[in-house]
Amino acid sequence: MLTSARNEFAGKVTAILPGAVNDEVELTLAGGDRIVAVITRESTKYLDLNIGSEALALVKAPWVILSTPDAGIKFSTRNRLEGTVKTVKSGAVNTEVEVSLKGGETLAAIITQESAQALGLAAGKPVVAIFKASHVIVGVKA
Amino acid sequence: MLTSARNEFAGKVTAILPGAVNDEVELTLAGGDRIVAVITRESTKYLDLNIGSEALALVKAPWVILSTPDAGIKFSTRNRLEGTVKTVKSGAVNTEVEVSLKGGETLAAIITQESAQALGLAAGKPVVAIFKASHVIVGVKA
Amino acid sequence: MLTSARNEFAGKVTAILPGAVNDEVELTLAGGDRIVAVITRESTKYLDLNIGSEALALVKAPWVILSTPDAGIKFSTRNRLEGTVKTVKSGAVNTEVEVSLKGGETLAAIITQESAQALGLAAGKPVVAIFKASHVIVGVKA
Numbered sequence: 482m483l484t485s486a487r488n489e490f491a492g493k494v495t496a497i498l499p500g501a502v503n504d505e506v507e508l509t510l511a512g513g514d515r516i517v518a519v520i521t522r523e524s525t526k527y528l529d530l531n532i533g534s535e536a537l538a539l540v541k542a543p544w545v546i547l548s549t550p551d552a553g554i555k556f557s558t559r560n561r562l563e564g565t566v567k568t569v570k571s572g573a574v575n576t577e578v579e580v581s582l583k584g585g586e587t588l589a590a591i592i593t594q595e596s597a598q599a600l601g602l603a604a605g606k607p608v609v610a611i612f613k614a615s616h617v618i619v620g621v622k623a
Numbered sequence: 624m625l626t627s628a629r630n631e632f633a634g635k636v637t638a639i640l641p642g643a644v645n646d647e648v649e650l651t652l653a654g655g656d657r658i659v660a661v662i663t664r665e666s667t668k669y670l671d672l673n674i675g676s677e678a679l680a681l682v683k684a685p686w687v688i689l690s691t692p693d694a695g696i697k698f699s700t701r702n703r704l705e706g707t708v709k710t711v712k713s714g715a716v717n718t719e720v721e722v723s724l725k726g727g728e729t730l731a732a733i734i735t736q737e738s739a740q741a742l743g744l745a746a747g748k749p750v751v752a753i754f755k756a757s758h759v760i761v762g763v764k765a
Numbered sequence: 766m767l768t769s770a771r772n773e774f775a776g777k778v779t780a781i782l783p784g785a786v787n788d789e790v791e792l793t794l795a796g797g798d799r800i801v802a803v804i805t806r807e808s809t810k811y812l813d814l815n816i817g818s819e820a821l822a823l824v825k826a827p828w829v830i831l832s833t834p835d836a837g838i839k840f841s842t843r844n845r846l847e848g849t850v851k852t853v854k855s856g857a858v859n860t861e862v863e864v865s866l867k868g869g870e871t872l873a874a875i876i877t878q879e880s881a882q883a884l885g886l887a888a889g890k891p892v893v894a895i896f897k898a899s900h901v902i903v904g905v906k907a
Contacts, residue, residue, distance in 0.1 A: 482883040483832060483836040483838050484838070484884075484895070485830050485831040485877075486880070501644050501786075502643075502644060502786060518841070520841040524841035524842075525841075539830060539840075541828070541830060543733075543875070544683070546626050546627050546760065548625060553625075553764055553765045554625050554679070554763065555669070555763050555764075555765050556760055556761070557662040557666035557667075557669075557670060557760055557762070559663075570858060572856055573715065573856070574713070574718065574719045574733065575714065575717060575858045576858065577877060578627075589877065590627070591685070591827075591859070591877065592627035593627075593629050593731065593733065595731075596626075597627070600624060602627075613758075615757060615899060616897075618830065618841055618842050618895070619840070644786060645786070688823060690767060690769065694767040695767075696906055696907060698903070698904045699809075699811075700808075700902050714856055715855070717856065717875070734771075734825075735771050738766065738768075738771055739769070741766040742768075742769055753902065755899075757899060
């Protein structure tokens with residue numbers, strides 16, 4: 482673990498889509514899951530990102546929304562990773578949910594205890610983890 | 624509740640302002656409160672958003688800043704919803720504050736216990752809930 | 766404290782870089798630390814920001830990632846503030862870490878308890894606080 486971000490996904494850059502201001506960088510993880518990050522063009526250069534570069538996608542646990550695949554809802558977010566609940570750890574206010582992603586990685590989300598109960602989250606339940614591409618931080622080993 | 628986002632506001636699209644890269648989408652809730660989201664143009668198309676479309680604005684509780692109306696401060700954020708504190712639930716580190724918005728909806732914010740004490744938050748206290756338009760996720764029922 | 770944002774840094778605007786859509790606003794704090802915010806051009810006008818203007822940079826504690834200077838990693842984020850851990854307060858799920866920045870200010874981060882343990886965070890340990898410029902909210906006294 483190189484940072485406090487609970488989600489520190491190592492992958493390879495598989496696409497870089499230049500926009501008017503920002504670049505959209507796609508990372509593919511070892512297990513096949515894909516994560517999209519929106520970063521400034523300067524950051525793409527600073528990190529020297531190219532197709533095939535090894536990089537990390539950092540996503541803090543409070544930035545992740547969980548939903549269920551049968552919720553019947555479409556989202557504006559680029560990142561929608563499917564998995565099943567692995568563990569649920571409740572505090573007084575917040576609950577930490579670990580999700581086993583399809584590709585084999587583990588993702589952590591912090592949600593309120595009330596949300597965890599309302600969604601009936603428990604080990605084995607299928608979920609979708611949702612987060613904005615603009616929230617993802619990209620890192621590379623120096 | 625369709626997702627773990629504690630704030631899941633149902634409304635109708637009342638404005639779509641196209642920008643150079645992103646669209647600014649305004650949702651008006653049943654009670655009249657308005658929420659602005661910045662999403663990519665592709666997302667606007669993917670969700671088939673038009674004036675009058677029914678949509679959800681998703682805002683996680685840790686993304687919301689609370690202030691008091693008399694704080695004498697202007698913010699760079701598009702979303703500034705007025706209300707009064709409904710409940711305060713303290714944990715060891717974080718505190719969950721529910722706010723009754725002017726339009727009748729309830730908004731939840733997670734702030735640190737220290738901030739809750741410093742602001743003297745208690746039921747009945749008037750507050751302003753602040754969050755960035757770029758943090759709002761838009762959803763539509765499929 | 767004017768808002769619930771634990772990090773409410775007062776400084777002066779030392780640079781405004783206009784982009785295609787957004788402005789990049791740099792604040793320099795009294796102790797010399799610099800914080801970059803990305804806000805819409807409309808917000809820059811609304812807040813009447815100019816070089817030398819006094820302003821606040823608001824950053825909620827859950828938006829901050831902590832890393833160690835020796836982690837050997839480069840990040841896409843504009844804000845990377847160096848300091849040392851001042852206090853660590855653990856809850857059941859989350860941990861609050863206060864960092865004494867080089868310039869003398871105190872920064873608070875909320876991370877998971879597991880991350881705090883994995884990084885071995887304790888008073889006196891050197892850390893880097895990382896957050897996206899697009900997450901920073903700018904405020905000015907009215």
